[in-house]
Amino acid sequence: MSNQSVIDRTQWPLWEIFIRSKQGLDHKHAGSLHAADAQMAIENARDVYTRRMEGVSIWVVESKHIHASNPDEAASFYDPANDKVYRHPTFYDLPDELKHM
Amino acid sequence: MSEPTILFQYVLHLADDVLILGHRNSEWTGHGPILEQDIAISNIALDLIGQARNFYQYAAQLSNERGISATEDSLAYLRDGWDFRNCLLVEQTNGDWAKTILRQFFFSAHQIDLYEQLAKGGDATLAAIGAKAYKEAIYHLRWSSEWVIRLGDGTEESHARMVRALDELWKFTGELHTPAPYELWASGSGTGPDLPILRLKWEERVKNIFDEAGLTYPATQWMQTGGKEGRHTEQLGYILAEMQFLQRAYPECEW
Numbered sequence: 148m149s150n151q152s153v154i155d156r157t158q159w160p161l162w163e164i165f166i167r168s169k170q171g172l173d174h175k176h177a178g179s180l181h182a183a184d185a186q187m188a189i190e191n192a193r194d195v196y197t198r199r200m201e202g203v204s205i206w207v208v209e210s211k212h213i214h215a216s217n218p219d220e221a222a223s224f225y226d227p228a229n230d231k232v233y234r235h236p237t238f239y240d241l242p243d244e245l246k247h248m
Numbered sequence: 249m250s251e252p253t254i255l256f257q258y259v260l261h262l263a264d265d266v267l268i269l270g271h272r273n274s275e276w277t278g279h280g281p282i283l284e285q286d287i288a289i290s291n292i293a294l295d296l297i298g299q300a301r302n303f304y305q306y307a308a309q310l311s312n313e314r315g316i317s318a319t320e321d322s323l324a325y326l327r328d329g330w331d332f333r334n335c336l337l338v339e340q341t342n343g344d345w346a347k348t349i350l351r352q353f354f355f356s357a358h359q360i361d362l363y364e365q366l367a368k369g370g371d372a373t374l375a376a377i378g379a380k381a382y383k384e385a386i387y388h389l390r391w392s393s394e395w396v397i398r399l400g401d402g403t404e405e406s407h408a409r410m411v412r413a414l415d416e417l418w419k420f421t422g423e424l425h426t427p428a429p430y431e432l433w434a435s436g437s438g439t440g441p442d443l444p445i446l447r448l449k450w451e452e453r454v455k456n457i458f459d460e461a462g463l464t465y466p467a468t469q470w471m472q473t474g475g476k477e478g479r480h481t482e483q484l485g486y487i488l489a490e491m492q493f494l495q496r497a498y499p500e501c502e503w
Contacts, residue, residue, distance in 0.1 A: 159282065180284050183398070190391060191284035194291050 160209055162188040166196055167204035174206050182207075251437075256310045257333065258430040258440065259374070260323065261476060262366075263303030264334035267324060268484070269355055270296030271491055272342055281345050288391060292352065295384040300324070302377045325495035329484050333428070336475035337420040339484045346399050346409035350417055353392035357453045358424045358446065360385040365441035374439065393457050400461025410463060422471025425450065431476075 159181040165174035177196045182188035188207040196202065216224060228234070273293035280286025304320035311318035337355060342348045363385050366378030399406040425447035427435070434440030451465075458465050474480070494501060 181282060182284065186394065187398075190394070191288065194288040195284055198291065 159183045159187075160211070162192075162207045163210050163213055164188070164192040164196055165206040165208070166192070166202040167206075168201055169203055174204065177201075179210060185209075251433075252310060252314055254430050254433045255371070255439070256307055256314070258434050259303055259307040259310065261333035261428065261430060262374075263300045263307055263323070264332045265338055265355075266296040266303070267300035268332070268334045268487060269338035269352070270294070270300060271487055272338065272340075273348070273352070275342055276348065285345075289348070292388050292391070295381075295388065299377070299381045299384070302381075306373050306377070321495070325492045329480055329488055330478040332480065332484060332488075333430075333476050333478065334480075334484075335420070335423045336472055336481055337417065337424065339475065339481060339487060340417060340420060341483055343413065343416065344409055345395075346406070347413035347416060349392050349395040349399070350410065350413040352388060353396050353457070354417065354421050354424070354454070356385055356389035356392055357450050357457075360389055361446045361449050362441055365446070366439075369434075369440055370438040389453075396457050396463070397461045400458070400463045407462065410461065414463060414466065418466050419470065419472045423473040423475060426471070426473050426476075428476040 160183075161179055162182050162185075163179050164177045166177040167174045177192070180188065180191050180195055182191045185207055188209075189205050192205045192207060197205070270293045273289050273296065276286065277290045277293065278286065280289055301320055304323045307323055308318040308320050311323075337351060340347075340351060360382065363378040363382040366374050367376075367382055369375050369378070396410065400410045401407070425443045427443045431440060431443060435442040455465050472481075475484075
């Protein structure tokens with residue numbers, strides 16, 4: 148416990164970084180980094196993740212605000228979708244004129 | 249002095265400022281206070297050295313046109329201290345993080361107006377370099393301003409370090425806007441900015457950030473000058489000794 152509080156005092160909070168590589172695309176998770184606040188997180192992200200023209204927009208979220216699904220529940224979460232093939236829209240014949248599907 | 253000679257000196261001055269500051273910042277690489285800031289200061293170092301290369305290439309071209317053989321490397325690595333025309337501010341030691349970022353802040357607050365004016369100036373090459381480097385300088389100023397505020401308005405310790413850095417560096421800031429002969433020529437010929445006008449903008453920028461940072465803008469006092477005409481502090485010698493060692497010991501060595 149004492150170790151934990153030492154780390155808390157000497158480390159800045161962790162932030163998750165999302166970068167949009169070009170207009171029209173989604174922000175994608177690029178990685179994480181340390182920063183004292185949101186403003187510094189954006190600037191650090193600029194220096195760490197967009198050095199080679201990777202981005203046009205940056206989102207930052209403090210890691211503690213990310214809530215994740217529990218891997219232990221993977222079976223009940225995802226397996227039931229396995230045999231529900233009718234949930235895929237694959238039973239339609241698409242006209243040739245229809246593109247981008 | 250003939251016009252090509254004085255333009256050559258002006259370009260060298262622009263190059264030396266950013267080479268020496270870039271080299272100083274690069275000394276932090278691997279030693280930054282935290283990984284992300286290590287990358288940030290190294291990026292700034294690379295930006296500055298990139299600007300220096302552009303200026304040195306132009307200076308070498310001007311030199312060759314006058315029949316004096318030079319390359320960007322010979323200008324950077326084979327001149328002695330008294331030939332360097334950088335201002336004294338940029339050669340000062342890194343000290344702690346407070347001193348490094350305050351040095352960068354003072355210089356960037358000058359550089360953005362300098363480059364903006366160069367970009368509008370009469371020399372096409374300098375205008376192109378100025379336009380490109382201007383965007384970099386804006387970011388350097390933003391980054392260093394935020395650090396000045398963060399430390400100045402931070403803890404007792406960080407504030408005390410900013411005050412100490414200010415004590416150490418303030419006397420070198422006056423030289424930024426004290427024109428050397430080649431800068432008088434540059435403003436007279438429409439190549440570069442009029443430094444006394446830039447000084448007013450610089451003071452306003454610095455005052456604004458100091459207000460936010462809770463730092464006292466020092467009353468005008470005696471300023472140290474001479475670097476732009478080759479009279480340097482002892483610090484430059486140490487930089488050149490390290491930076492030039494390889495080319496001096498192994499001429500034209502490549503790796």
